[in-house]
Each structure stands twice: as C-alpha cells, then as structure tokens.
Amino acid sequence: MIDLQGAELDDVIAAEKKQVAFEYHNEAWADGISDGIEAExxxxxxISTALTELVRLHGEAEVLEFVKELQQRVEFGEFRAIELLQ
Structure with a gap:
C-alpha cells in the first residue's frame, strides 16, 4: 500500500525547500550585483557550479539528459523574462 499522506508531505517539504533555496539564490545574486559583478x-x-554538483551526484549521462530537457524548456520559452504591457 502506498502512503499517500507521506508522499504528499514529502512533496510539500520539497516545495518548501525549493522556495527557500530560491530565496538564498536571489539574495546571493543581489549581493553579487551590489558588489559590481555582472549578471552574465x-x-x-x-550554471557551472550547479552542473558540477549534479555530475558529482548523478553522473555525466544523467546530467546530459537533464541538459537536453533544459534545451527544450528554453526553446519552449519557459525562461523568458516576463514582459509587462504598460
């Protein structure tokens, strides 16, 4: 029998961790910009740091598949900056 409540709780915890990680990254990004480091x-x-860690954890083959998926996500516009109409 699958413990759906446990699985749902795991999903909630993972989502919360991702949100906190996102906040950490945004803070580090803002600090870098404040220190005069260009966004590029x-x-x-x-990206380099993330890929290095992913290769360490999962190996090159799995990371290459992930990069292929990222390429598709870029092509589909997932990472485009949101342009607000004024």
Whole structure:
C-alpha cells in the first residue's frame, strides 16, 4: 500500500525547500550585483557550479539528459523574462 499522506508531505517539504533555496539564490545574486559583478558572470558561474554538483551526484549521462530537457524548456520559452504591457 502506498502512503499517500507521506508522499504528499514529502512533496510539500520539497516545495518548501525549493522556495527557500530560491530565496538564498536571489539574495546571493543581489549581493553579487551590489558588489559590481555582472549578471552574465553570475549566471555562468551559477550554471557551472550547479552542473558540477549534479555530475558529482548523478553522473555525466544523467546530467546530459537533464541538459537536453533544459534545451527544450528554453526553446519552449519557459525562461523568458516576463514582459509587462504598460
């Protein structure tokens, strides 16, 4: 029998951890910008650090699949900046 309540709780905990991680990254990003580091440099180093850790944890083959999925997400516009109409 599957423990749905436990699985749901795990999903909630994971979502909360992602939100906190997002906040940490935003704070570090803002600090870097305040210190005069260009956004492009921050972005490239963040991606490099993330990929290095993912390869360490999951291996190159799995990370290559993840990168392919990222390519599709970029092509579908998932990461486009939201433009507000004025």
């Amino acid at each position: 440099i921050l972005a490239e180093t963040a």
